[in-house]
Structures are given as C-alpha cells and as structure tokens.
Amino acid sequence: MQPRDFSDLMQSLVDVDPGGRTGVATKLGVSASTISRWLTGKSRPHPSIEGKARYLMKNLHTSTSVQEPLSLDGWYEPTEEEKLRDLVTNLLSNIRETLHRSGSYSSRHEALDEISKLLFAHTISLQVGKGGISSSLLLNSQPPAKSLRDFVSEIYSKHLPDSLSHELNASDFELHIKESQNTFATEIINCFSGITDPDSLTTFSDPLGVDILNDVFGQFLADSFVQERELGQYLTPTEIVRFMTRVGINSLSMKDIDTLCHPEKCADFGIILDPSCGVSSFLREILRSLYNEVIRRHGTQGLKVWINNMVRSVLVGIDKSERMIRFSLTNLALFGSPAANLHFANSLVRSGPGATFTQCLEGKVKLILTNPPFGAEFPWNSLDKYKIATKWAQNKPKSLHSEILYMERYIDWLTEDGVLVAIVPDSILTNRGIYEQLRSSISPLISLRSVVSLPPVTFGAAGTTTKTSILHLKRQSNTPKKTKTYFSICQEVGYDVTTRDAQRRKVSNGRNDLVDILPEANREVETQIGKLLNLPSYVPRWDATYHAGLPRAISDRIRNTKKTDIFIKDVANLVGDRVDPRRSDPSSSFSYIEISDIDSKTLGVTAKSIRCSQAPSRARKLVRSNDVLVSTVRPERRTVGVVPPELNSAVCSTGFAVLRCTGIEPTVLARLLQLDFSSRQILRNNIGIAYPSISEECLLDILLPISSDDIEKLQKDAEKLCESKSELHRQELMFSNSLNEKVIYWQNA
Numbered sequence: 001m002q003p004r005d006f007s008d009l010m011q012s013l014v015d016v017d018p019g020g021r022t023g024v025a026t027k028l029g030v031s032a033s034t035i036s037r038w039l040t041g042k043s044r045p046h047p048s049i050e051g052k053a054r055y056l057m058k059n060l061h062t063s064t065s066v067q068e069p070l071s072l073d074g075w076y077e078p079t080e081e082e083k084l085r086d087l088v089t090n091l092l093s094n095i096r097e098t099l100h101r102s103g104s105y106s107s108r109h110e111a112l113d114e115i116s117k118l119l120f121a122h123t124i125s126l127q128v129g130k131g132g133i134s135s136s137l138l139l140n141s142q143p144p145a146k147s148l149r150d151f152v153s154e155i156y157s158k159h160l161p162d163s164l165s166h167e168l169n170a171s172d173f174e175l176h177i178k179e180s181q182n183t184f185a186t187e188i189i190n191c192f193s194g195i196t197d198p199d200s201l202t203t204f205s206d207p208l209g210v211d212i213l214n215d216v217f218g219q220f221l222a223d224s225f226v227q228e229r230e231l232g233q234y235l236t237p238t239e240i241v242r243f244m245t246r247v248g249i250n251s252l253s254m255k256d257i258d259t260l261c262h263p264e265k266c267a268d269f270g271i272i273l274d275p276s277c278g279v280s281s282f283l284r285e286i287l288r289s290l291y292n293e294v295i296r297r298h299g300t301q302g303l304k305v306w307i308n309n310m311v312r313s314v315l316v317g318i319d320k321s322e323r324m325i326r327f328s329l330t331n332l333a334l335f336g337s338p339a340a341n342l343h344f345a346n347s348l349v350r351s352g353p354g355a356t357f358t359q360c361l362e363g364k365v366k367l368i369l370t371n372p373p374f375g376a377e378f379p380w381n382s383l384d385k386y387k388i389a390t391k392w393a394q395n396k397p398k399s400l401h402s403e404i405l406y407m408e409r410y411i412d413w414l415t416e417d418g419v420l421v422a423i424v425p426d427s428i429l430t431n432r433g434i435y436e437q438l439r440s441s442i443s444p445l446i447s448l449r450s451v452v453s454l455p456p457v458t459f460g461a462a463g464t465t466t467k468t469s470i471l472h473l474k475r476q477s478n479t480p481k482k483t484k485t486y487f488s489i490c491q492e493v494g495y496d497v498t499t500r501d502a503q504r505r506k507v508s509n510g511r512n513d514l515v516d517i518l519p520e521a522n523r524e525v526e527t528q529i530g531k532l533l534n535l536p537s538y539v540p541r542w543d544a545t546y547h548a549g550l551p552r553a554i555s556d557r558i559r560n561t562k563k564t565d566i567f568i569k570d571v572a573n574l575v576g577d578r579v580d581p582r583r584s585d586p587s588s589s590f591s592y593i594e595i596s597d598i599d600s601k602t603l604g605v606t607a608k609s610i611r612c613s614q615a616p617s618r619a620r621k622l623v624r625s626n627d628v629l630v631s632t633v634r635p636e637r638r639t640v641g642v643v644p645p646e647l648n649s650a651v652c653s654t655g656f657a658v659l660r661c662t663g664i665e666p667t668v669l670a671r672l673l674q675l676d677f678s679s680r681q682i683l684r685n686n687i688g689i690a691y692p693s694i695s696e697e698c699l700l701d702i703l704l705p706i707s708s709d710d711i712e713k714l715q716k717d718a719e720k721l722c723e724s725k726s727e728l729h730r731q732e733l734m735f736s737n738s739l740n741e742k743v744i745y746w747q748n749a
Contacts, residue, residue: 277317488530
C-alpha cells in the first residue's frame, strides 16, 4: 500500500467516526498527533495497525446507522459490539456470583479456577460442533452435578494440549463439584442459557466476537486479580502489554511479519516465548495484534488455520504455577484453538527433568515478551550451570536474584537477531557489582534497541512501587551492525491507583505517554519525547534516567562547553578521610553529623555528641571546617551543607560526599549544587530501587551553571555574606547573654 492510499483511508475513517480524529486515535491506541501525521502522509503505521484501521472502517460503515439515531423515548440504542460485551460480562459475573453463593470455595482464586475450566469447556465444545454448556445437560438421565462435571472432564481429556500432557493430567482440571450439589450445578448451567441462542453463539466464532470475548475475559481477570493480592503479582497491566507487544512486532523484518501473518507459513516462523507467562497476556496480545491483519490478507477462511498453527507451533508459554497454566489455557483457547503450547515448569532450572524443555529452546526463540518475577534468591552453590556464576562474576556473593538469571537465559534462548522485550527492575540497568558484570558480559552479544523507564505507579495495583523499565534488545548476528539506542522516560501510563476498603484499583486518568513514545521507539517519527543516541560498544549504565533524564537544553549545553565553563573537579576535591570512632577510648565522645543535621535552607550543619562505644556503623568520614557535605542518598532533596569551624574534625555519615574546595568559596559551591541545572545532572546518576542514591564520584563531572569570569565577584559576595552571618551570630550571642543576665538578676532580686 502506498502512503497516500493509507492517508485516504484515515481521512475516510475520521469522517465516518462520530468522535472524529480523537475517536479514531482512541480506537487504534495511538495519539491524535499520530493520526495527523498519517493523514498528511508524513509517516505510516505498522501493518498490524493498518489492518486494524481497515477492520475499524468496515465496522464503522456497518454500525453508523445504529449509533447515530436515538429512539423516541430518548434512550441510546446500543451497538452490536456493546451488546456482545454486555452478554459476556454478564455471563462471567453470573458464574462468579453463583460460585460465591455456593460457599464451596474459600478464596477468589479458587472460584477463578472453576470459571476458567467452565469457560474453556464451553468454548472448545462449541468450536468442535457440540452444544457447549446448555440445558441439554439437564435432560439426560444423570444428576446435573455429575453431568456437568463429566462434561468438563471429557473436554479436557480430549483437548488437553500435548505440551501439558506430560506434566499435568486431565484430572488436574476436574471441576470441583460434589455429586450432591445438583441445585448448584443447575444454577451454573443456567448461567450459560443467555448465550446459547444462534445469534449469541457468534460471540465464540465471529472475529469481532472473539476479540470482544478476549477483551472482556482479560478485564475480568484484571479486576479479579486486583482483589486477590496473591494473584496480582502475575498480571501485567494491559497498557504495558500492548506497548511491549507492538515494540516486539515492529522489531521484526517485513519478511518475518509476512511469514508470521501467513496461515500455513507462520508455523515456520520460529518461537515467540514468554518464560514466565502467568495468564499468557503477552501471547494473547500477539494474536490480538495480528488478528485483523491476517483477516485483511487472508480472509476469515484463513484465520482458523492461522490461529491453530500459531497456538500449536509459534506461541510458547512456561510457568511454574499450575493455576496460571489453567488461566493461560483458557485465555488462548478463547481464540478458537485448544492446542496451546504451554509448559508447567520452572524456566530457571537448568538440570533434571524440568530442564529438558528449556534446554531445547536454546538458540531457537525469535521473540521473547515477558514480565518475570523479581527478587527470588538462588544460592550460589546451586548455579554451577550459569555463566554469571562460573565465568562472568568477579566475586562470589552468597546468592543471586532471579532477574539476573533470567537475563542470562534470555540470551541463551534467542536465535541470531532474536528480540527481547522485557520488564526489568532498574537494578538490572544501573546497579554496580554483579549487575554491572552481567551488563559487561552480555554487551558483546546484543545490541541495545530501546529502554523506556516506567513510573512507580505501573504495578501499584499489585501492591508494589518497584522502579521498573522496559528493556528492548536484539541478539547480535555474526556481523553486528551499528545501531542507535532510544531512551525515554514515561511519566504517565494512563491510570492512577487508588485504595478503598484495603483494595487497590486502577483508575483511568486518560494520560498515557506510551501512546506517543511508541512511534518514537519504533523509529517512525522524529524524537521529541525521548532521545536516540549513538552509544559506544560498552556503556556502564543502560537506564533511561541516565541517558535521557536531562532536559534537552541542559544536555545541549553540556555537550557544547566553553573555555570559561567550570566542572566541580576544577574547583574542589572529593575527599575520603576515614576514621573509626569505635577504636578510640570507649568512654570518650565525638561529634557525629548525619543527614538530619543538615539545614538545606541555610546550609547550616549541626552535630550530635555520641560516645565512641556507641558509634553507628556509618560514622566513618572525617570532615574539616568549610567542607561541603552533599547527601548521596535521596539526592532529589538537595541536602547540602557547609561544615562550620566548631565542627572541624567531626565525623559524618558515609551517606555524604565530602567536597573540599580549592578554587571556589564553599558557600558558592553549595548553593550552585542546589540549583536545578546542577540537581538535574546529579539525579540522572541515581541508582537503586527502594533506596535511590548516587555514587559520590559522579559529582566531580557536574558542570556548574556559572562562568569562571564570575568566580572572583562571587567570592567577595560570599565573604561578605559569611561576615554578616558571623556578625549576626555574635549579636545573637550577645543578646542571649544579656537576656540571661537580666533573668538571673530578676531571680535574685
């Protein structure tokens, strides 16, 4: 298709859609500005978006007559899509309420288990030409409870995927209903009565219906998971899943996309893997993203073949939770195929029976989309199969976190030019030690394509504000190509998280930066939000905060330095004089300065007198009069102070960087460090997730917002200020002494 052809399509779509340009943008999941670029022909979308636009155009033409008029009584006539959504939503809600009323399930996730079994059995039964869960189950000679349980068991025994048959039995999917619960079984069967008429059954076969079924089930899972903290950790927000999936698809060549969208040839594409699949949100989104494109290219007649081949041969999910496997199986089956390639296993195990399948994946995966669990610790002595433990690490910690091990496994699994799009904690991108050794070791093996920093609210509904980013990289071929890396900081993901009655809920706020970041990350438009950078073969940090955290004006000014510019290293030294008060006389005391002793408004520094025997472990740095103390912990607070003469030889916390001035008055340096220009440079060096901090060495490379020509004048002004402060201190002392004398005289009178 030529760009002008698509522009014409978009113009027609905007003209037909009641919401105009904004309405079309919302439906396609892009910004209104992106629609404008498409209308002018300045850029064109990915084929998956193009297919969705064509499909949307078709639906708008057929539904406009239903949307526009109002009936005589003023009520809005719902569209066919809204009717289908209500139908499926009511079905799931009715089943859930019936399960809860029965009192047979102790938790929400047990009820969710049963819903997934029922929905899978009903869907697959319809797809193979049977009647699904219907009133016919009440007409045979068996009691309703036994009839319903046997029906579900029969479906699973016949259609349980081969990939799971070695790890799970059909009995693991049996409906938990007693033979005596006939009334309960009848109520469950009756829940499905609303979708057994011929028109409603199109929900499970028509392309639009399948898309709606998946959307509603996905939202149902999301709402249910928010209410169950144990399950919340498994769910990646839809906004993030869709962004990552589109980044992954766009990383493929047009030849790969042609293969991936072909009903028969897609089986030869290779593997798309989620090694921590949870409910298979990413695998499901692959199908959803390409669904309309396949229809456009090959019609609905090729769709069934495509889905079967994709689910059977291309999409692979692994999870160590049996419950998640059940949800995944249902999630994928709703597209029309029970032949899901799912595996009940631990992706990180590298020996024993559980490792057989994951070892077979090495070098065969074309695309990995994943959000792995963080924080699980693995003892060092159990990691003899990992390079990070045997070759890459320079030291031997007692244990390693799972996110480090996953990074090594991703590289193992990817084929040449294979793509990874993964959620990672920022420690993977910024931390030193074993994390930096990991980055150094895999850098020659990959090209870093993009890093998008996510806000803390991203996983707030799951009860965590862990700082995370989306990491996008490509496995290097034998002849690596020089590529640029895109970095961006996402401030808003489209929702806030509120808490009511101890339940966390996502609340849409309509501000989703990912909509505009996506075309930049895909290299479809010029960068305005993020930065596209040429990086050397190895960089110590991969995070967007460091590479794109500076406003463009500041980064441009730093790149274009002048002879009169001053860096901190030009006017101050970083000193690290150490002392251990615990080695002094235990009965003696010392002056200890900690972060709470700094008054950032006045630059004042005070201290506490502490016995040497009670010295904190962080009391280690010896300071001198006029040293500038800069807190390296929570640098956004701009905690800076100047050591007064009376605290010469005091001891400060290791949470401070100590700067000793050589060519600038301490007060001038301290105030310059608190200005936005300097503070923004400092903040880009933040590392850590729960306890953000900077490495003190980075301070030396901070460009100060002042010319060397102005130093002499500021020195004199600072000296006058210090003299005034000294005089004020003397006057306050005189006043205090005079006041005390008068009080004593009054008391003795």
